[in-house]
Amino acid sequence: MRIRDAEDADLEAIRRIYNHAVAHTTAIWNEVIVDLDDRRRWAAARRALGYPILVAEIDGAVAGYGSFGDFRAFDGYRHTCEHSVYVDDRFHRRGAARALVVELEARAISLGKHAMIAGIEAGNAASIALHSTLGFVEVGRLPQVGRKFDRWLDLVFMEKILTA
Secondary structure (H helix, E strand, C coil), rough: CCEEECCCCHHHHHHHHHHHHHHHCCCCCCCCCCCCCHHHHHHHHHHCCCCEEEEEEEEEEEEEEEEEECCCCCHHHHHHHEEEEECHHCCCCCCCCHHHHHHHHHHHHHHHCCCEEEEEECHHHHHHHHHHEEECCEEEEEEEEEEEEEEEEEEEEEECCCCC
16 A cells, blocks of 8 residues: 555545535535545645645555645644544445544644544444554544434544644
């Protein structure tokens, strides 16, 4: 496995992984399938802020991707970021999510971030377990703040302090 910065040529694979999560999971609380232009705008916005977009490559294929952005849009939160990681179903349980989170942490530290947040749908036991093993702790649970697939969703916030 190789973790690297995403290139424009990776955006189609990122779009495919994103759209699968939109259509079939509660990992993303959006309901609209996006086109390649949407992912181009998303990538440009992340890059304009100096934030990374990483891909995990396995056997020459994009197995997953991750990025982070501002936690909240107020000055006092500038040292806190929130990350997102998504892995293609064909590559689950091969370490891509873990490797992406670890590299995102390193990138966040290099950009002066102090804390990293993960917002996880409460029923996503695998993601909660992964983040726990990486040192994230649950700091909040918001019942029924989201809705998808005709049901209410709970949001778990997990946090990791990155720097002393």
